[in-house]
Amino acid sequence: MSLKHAVLGLLAESPASGYDLMKLFNVSLSNVWPATQSQVYGELTKLTTAGLVEVAAHGPRGRKEYAITDDGLAELRRWLIEVEPTGQQRHDGLLRTFFLGIVTPLEAQTYLLHQADRAARTRAELEHLEETAQWDEEMISVYGRIALEYGLRMSATQEEWARWAAEEVNSAKARKAGELARRQHEEAGPQEESRQPDGARPEGD
Amino acid sequence: MSLKHAVLGLLAESPASGYDLMKLFNVSLSNVWPATQSQVYGELTKLTTAGLVEVAAHGPRGRKEYAITDDGLAELRRWLIEVEPTGQQRHDGLLRTFFLGIVTPLEAQTYLLHQADRAARTRAELEHLEETAQWDEEMISVYGRIALEYGLRMSATQEEWARWAAEEVNSAKARKAGELARRQHEEAGPQEESRQPDGARPEGD
DNA sequence: GGACACATGTAAACAGTTACATGATTCG
DNA sequence: CGAATCATGTAACTGTTTACATGTGTCC
Incomplete structure (x- = not known):
């Protein structure tokens, strides 16, 4: 359920394309919340439909630069403050x-x-x-x-x-x-x- | 991929029914490898088909007591010694x-x-x-x-x-x-x- | 022009969760 | 006899992984 929030969190920092996000996942989040390319692209589509992110700009090679919306930021804040972390999982x-x-x-x-x-x-x-x-x-x-x-x-x-x-x-x-x-x-x-x-x-x- | 090995590990200790295993999962393994009832029953069926466990006895109320086979024990040993743990996951x-x-x-x-x-x-x-x-x-x-x-x-x-x-x-x-x-x-x-x-x-x- | 990085997507399979459904035995 | 416990299973859904498929700019 938190891939959503990982994407929102990264987009809260700065707008990015799916491709950019993948690099961020592989570098900064690989030890905390790994994600695959297909997951990221799928999630972006879902978040766009839900109105939590939007396509802010189109670039070369079909690049779509996503930005977080106000609704998205509100959801991220809510998750950070109100939702209890699930504690350690399978090990x-x-x-x-x-x-x-x-x-x-x-x-x-x-x-x-x-x-x-x-x-x-x-x-x-x-x-x-x-x-x-x-x-x-x-x-x-x-x-x-x-x-x-x-x-x-x-x-x-x-x-x-x-x-x-x-x-x-x-x-x-x-x-x-x-x-x-x-x-x-x-x-x-x-x-x-x-x-x-x-x-x-x-x-x- | 390790629900399989959790079940094999518990059965290596002593034969048990799906119902028994659920209790063990909830008590001893809940912090390490949580599992739901439907997962456990499904896994037992799969492991039986694969020949890693077998139905050792039938009891009242349709109880099936499963026991690990030699192949199952070999697989468990292999996993313990040869397979690298995947290290920490999503947090x-x-x-x-x-x-x-x-x-x-x-x-x-x-x-x-x-x-x-x-x-x-x-x-x-x-x-x-x-x-x-x-x-x-x-x-x-x-x-x-x-x-x-x-x-x-x-x-x-x-x-x-x-x-x-x-x-x-x-x-x-x-x-x-x-x-x-x-x-x-x-x-x-x-x-x-x-x-x-x-x-x-x-x-x- | 060919290699490489950029860029997006789909499909199939596997793993895990939640909810539902059903029946048998034991104990008070 | 009724409630609790024992006991097994299925169905629908969500999340994750792996593999495939395709096309566009940039630089040498």
């Missing part, structure tokens, strides 16, 4: 984490450390972006910086978490090894009943 | 942040502080979950805890960021007020050029 990295029990602890650790590296790389990219972007004095740059800072902090937290998690798997591994040793010790004293042949239990605890 | 809260320039600084601050509160509430809920959940010694609980910790750390970072961001808007507001004052002063006494009045500079470090 397939975390979904994997949930199911790491079905692979070996070593594989799980490899996965987690790999995730740590990915987060570190993301962070490095954002830092690079921070250095190279020209931060003029526009309002947009104040909030662009703030959004960037979000990414920096989140990727840092993500990296720390993944390294911590890999350590945690280590501890669980050690705990399990300890249990196994204890059980083998009990087996050594042969007076007990109903042994489990090889420590691999089919069910339960 | 409508952050999208709003990008466009906060079109509302007043005061409204922007209100929004950011509201976000901080939401993050704090989320964190409190997760802490409650951590205390009330029964953490048995199953593999799943090791990774369930790790996933929960992710949520705790992320919501903490999010809250800190939002409070920092609100402060940042304050500074920008002050900077702007400073500029305005300087400009008015220049208009009053036209002979001097470009002083830095109060330590608030528009650019650089």
Whole structure:
């Protein structure tokens, strides 16, 4: 439901063609609200019909330059202030984490450390972006910086978490090894009943 | 594409009906991979056709208990280890942040502080979950805890960021007020050029 | 004139949401 | 027997992705 508002938001800054918007989506919004070319062109048509944007000028090669209307600006304001954000959504990295029990602890650790590296790389990219972007004095740059800072902090937290998690798997591994040793010790004293042949239990605890 | 793997992952733990799976989705996976009832039933049909799950038992009221097959387990393993997670996706809260320039600084601050509160509430809920959940010694609980910790750390970072961001808007507001004052002063006494009045500079470090 | 960037669109497939529809069993 | 819970499914709609299709200026 928010591709609409992403387009309105970009047009609120300055008029643009579908082609221009695509570049903006790919550069500034790629990490926040990715969109494809067909989506953008379709959305512009819908927004024009709804009266939230209008074709302000025609250029060469059939270029249509869109501008936000007063209705569009009102809708954007309403969305910003009155509509509750939906909070985090699907997260397939975390979904994997949930199911790491079905692979070996070593594989799980490899996965987690790999995730740590990915987060570190993301962070490095954002830092690079921070250095190279020209931060003029526009309002947009104040909030662009703030959004960037979000990414920096989140990727840092993500990296720390993944390294911590890999350590945690280590501890669980050690705990399990300890249990196994204890059980083998009990087996050594042969007076007990109903042994489990090889420590691999089919069910339960 | 990962609803499939969410279902496989849950069935890898233990066989379940569509109805059972819905409960699991609503309880354990709601923050990670939400799914609706019609999605789950549809997915089970597809997975059965693909041979990744099978109907292991029929119960009363037309209950079909599904179990993961060897092919399903292999697919789940492959996804866990070989397929790169897609990294963060659409984030409508952050999208709003990008466009906060079109509302007043005061409204922007209100929004950011509201976000901080939401993050704090989320964190409190997760802490409650951590205390009330029964953490048995199953593999799943090791990774369930790790996933929960992710949520705790992320919501903490999010809250800190939002409070920092609100402060940042304050500074920008002050900077702007400073500029305005300087400009008015220049208009009053036209002979001097470009002083830095109060330590608030528009650019650089 | 050929390559490249500019520029717009459509169609098919897949993923996800909301609403509706229906029936069986259990428990008080 | 009536309500709650168990249990499965379908239909219509919205959003997203991928692939295709086409044409126009500009620069070397």
